[in-house]
Amino acid sequence: MPDNSKSLMIQTTDLTKRFGRFTAVDKLNLSIEKGEIFGFLGANGAGKTTAIRMLCGLLKPTSGTAVVADCDITHQSEQLKTRIGYMSQRFALYEDLTVKENVLFYSGIYQVETSRALSVAEELLSEMGIDLGSKALTSSLPLGFKQRLALTCSLLHDPRLLFLDEPTSGVDPQARRAFWNVINRLAEKGKTVIVTTHFMDEAEYCHRVVIMQEGKAIALGEPAVLKNEHSVPNMQQLFLKLVS
């Protein structure tokens, strides 16, 4: 068998998380390649956020292992954190800071030189239509701007792998399309993007998706292939067919 581990960004082996007697993630086996846009789909409580938090080194697995960006998630979690960006389900921005202060705060966390962080932020934010010098507090920004600011903060240290947990929840149709343009551009620049979403049109934009149910992967593959296999016209129908 050819060794393809060099092109893999994530490989999990029976990755499992239990909270007491409840199993949130159940023997998950995934291989995700460099440069992929990979989607996690599933009903509320299926285990997406729990799986992602383990892959980010934020939560210890109960059993099983995973290698992410060449780090073992259990034993090299500190090193792992320097290689990945993570945007959580409720973005962790400081609402009473300005845009620039948030950028400076995160540059401290990721230990990026201030001048470099500011120039990275300047470029990304202007691309997304946000003024780094704005005096407005983050709390007064529309959700779409907060989302782009949160994304920027997760990119300051130029990670090769990005985890976006529901980046577009609550975002209107136009802003969602703009955000997906940014995701596509990041992937074109070679970043691997792991994303969760409850918008099934967005599932179509992923290279591959996994559908989770009660902690297990019940479907895995390219949207076109999965739709074909289950004879459905779109991902919305696929989701309703497999999950309800």
Place this chain on the structure above:
Amino acid sequence: MQDIIQVRDIMHQYGDKTALEKISLQVSQGEIHGLIGPDSAGKTTLMRILCGLLNIQSGTVSVFDLDVSKKFKEIRSRLGYMPQRFSLYQDLSVEENLLFFARLFSVTVQERNQRLPELYAFSRLEQFKSRRAGALSGGMKQKLALSCALVHRPELLILDEPTYGVDPVSRQEFWQMLKSIQKGGTSILVSTPYMDEAELCDRVTLIYNGKVLASDTPTKIKANWNKVVFRVTSPEMKELEPELVKIIEIESCQRFGNELHLVLQADEAASIINQLETRFDEYMPMLEQIQPGMEDIYLSYMQAVQHKEPSHAG
């Protein structure tokens, strides 16, 4: 039909920022009325004014035919409001939260015992009823918050983005429940970023930059829109999209999952389609006229207003 909400010419400013600019709106008794528009359009401000949580700076607002600036106490006792970020008691269990809100809203034991199974059927939280709310997933918390808001049946429900983070199956079930609550006589004002939900409303108001752009039934909004939509499907979508975007006669070319939607002026459609068929012969895209959806219309309105007044960022 009688209006349960009447908003006339209200303006609202936060400091020197205008959130609402002379908005007027009517919600009829018994309808499900959807508020759509980008974030910061003013939907939440409007809802907070209706609930008497923000002072009215100018204009008039009446709910149940009562003046909100004078009778807000009475109004508040007759309506249910679920804010965008509803806080649950994180340390109480799922069931304790439901019972707490039932008591808060003075729901009788009999009503409560009838409603809990309905709410559990939609939320699928029954098997987790003794779990601490704080240990639920994001969408499960949202569903619990929704269930708490729906444990009573006021005359009017105001729900600010109730399906935030809710999965597709539960969203369907939630809307079935809204319809049955409506049948029971409750009027509902609901905001949403999901255009498939806007389709399910009796009437929809589209707000942008504190102004109403349209307010009508989805059917009439579509009928009054003088454009047509063509669906494009092709195995070479990636190559095709940038080419289509360049063609100026096409008003807009937007992605809809695995399809592209082209918006064309009705009277130019035939000639443009003709031109496309010759030009893209080699890619052989499938072109098919379809009924416009609310998402097509939403995007088209946004494009038109932003073209006129480019929004200032940051």
